[in-house]
Amino acid sequence: MLNLNFHPAGRHFLQIPGPSPVPDRILRAISYPTIDHRGPEFGALGLKVLDGIKTIFKTEHPVVIYPASGTGAWEAALSNTLSPGDTVLMFETGHFATLWKKMAENLGIRPEFLGLPGVEGWRHGVQADMIEARLRADAAHAIKAVCVVHNETSTGVTSDIAAVRRAIDAAGHPALLLVDTISGLASADYCHDEWGVDVTVSGSQKGLMLPPGISFNAVSPRAIEASRSARLPRSFWGWNEIIEMNRTGYWPYTPSTNLLYGLSEALDMILEEGLDNVFARHQRLAEACRRAVRAWGLEIQCADPSVYSPVLTGVMMPDGVDADVVRRHIYERFNMSLGAGLGKVKGRMFRIGHLGDCNDLTLMATLAGCEMGLKISGVPVAASGTVAAMEYLAAHTVPLSLQAAA
Numbered sequence: 001m002l003n004l005n006f007h008p009a010g011r012h013f014l015q016i017p018g019p020s021p022v023p024d025r026i027l028r029a030i031s032y033p034t035i036d037h038r039g040p041e042f043g044a045l046g047l048k049v050l051d052g053i054k055t056i057f058k059t060e061h062p063v064v065i066y067p068a069s070g071t072g073a074w075e076a077a078l079s080n081t082l083s084p085g086d087t088v089l090m091f092e093t094g095h096f097a098t099l100w101k102k103m104a105e106n107l108g109i110r111p112e113f114l115g116l117p118g119v120e121g122w123r124h125g126v127q128a129d130m131i132e133a134r135l136r137a138d139a140a141h142a143i144k145a146v147c148v149v150h151n152e153t154s155t156g157v158t159s160d161i162a163a164v165r166r167a168i169d170a171a172g173h174p175a176l177l178l179v180d181t182i183s184g185l186a187s188a189d190y191c192h193d194e195w196g197v198d199v200t201v202s203g204s205q206k207g208l209m210l211p212p213g214i215s216f217n218a219v220s221p222r223a224i225e226a227s228r229s230a231r232l233p234r235s236f237w238g239w240n241e242i243i244e245m246n247r248t249g250y251w252p253y254t255p256s257t258n259l260l261y262g263l264s265e266a267l268d269m270i271l272e273e274g275l276d277n278v279f280a281r282h283q284r285l286a287e288a289c290r291r292a293v294r295a296w297g298l299e300i301q302c303a304d305p306s307v308y309s310p311v312l313t314g315v316m317m318p319d320g321v322d323a324d325v326v327r328r329h330i331y332e333r334f335n336m337s338l339g340a341g342l343g344k345v346k347g348r349m350f351r352i353g354h355l356g357d358c359n360d361l362t363l364m365a366t367l368a369g370c371e372m373g374l375k376i377s378g379v380p381v382a383a384s385g386t387v388a389a390m391e392y393l394a395a396h397t398v399p400l401s402l403q404a405a406a
């Protein structure tokens, strides 16, 4: 039975790969009184966040902010750039890539789904050579866009986006490049301009440490150009009017004022720490987590070490173990939420989120909860993963003084 008055002692460990825990600084910022979204103060807030978010996407071009979840920004990316019946090439990295493809079908686009076969295919990243071969075969340029997921949140695989751009260019193909980094942004390095991405989709509730509710489209000049002739119906999602009004820090409709306070605070926090420090912190915690999984004698969902995700780690269960039962034990005994296996890997793995507002001791508590939960669930554990992770973290400490931007 749902009991909204359920508040056990201590804090809940929200270790799913999004929504991630919201730091107190951000919660306090969100609690400021709502202001007039047409008044003078609002314009200053709007300009600050619209400019600051470009630093996170590493772009000089406009970033559109929607009062919507990431799924809305997916729709915006497709509906602004494509026309009914257009063919797009998508790559099956996991559950989120599959959902984006379903959306394309719903919108009347024709997605072609490339991928490695079977459940095993979900253990690898985007194969740029397969994209290049397909584009070379498309001499008539029927394919209008290539759509890939940067950090596949259902598996813990972070694909090489620069390699996808190189593949498109090597094939001499004019297709746009659309990328979902909803769970990668502000946790894994991302370079919208340098990697030649046309539309980057992201959201608030993952690396940016905000509650769910706002999402983004970073758009290249080519994407804007494509939007002038794209014929999919759109109104709320249309870039042109929003970008025009954003010039002065305002929106054509009521934006999520309080979440924008939160975004302003999140940008301060990330830039105070320094983007490179944020990325290094995620890499280090992810490595400690993987050492724990290996010590337990369990397999990591991502089978290719060159594309391990710094955001989350997928932990595969031995045959005959239901990962959702293990997750339920951990939730009931230790008040911790872990990510479920989705789609093809439902019940076969669980996901440990180590993104956003996460430090050494957050991770250690998380791993301790996992280790106890595995034992309670009767999963044979070879050795202590918490000890393996502690040894790695202790041998690779970074003084707090060096964790702040110079």
Ligand SMILES: *Cc1c(COP(=O)(O)O)cnc(C)c1O
Pocket (backbone or CB within 6 Å): 018, 069, 070, 071, 072, 096, 149, 151, 152, 153, 180, 181, 182, 183, 203, 212
């Ligand atoms: C979370 C997520 C989504 C969906 O975003 P919502 O905010 O739930 O709509 C899409 N793609 C990826 C990779 C995600 O991690």
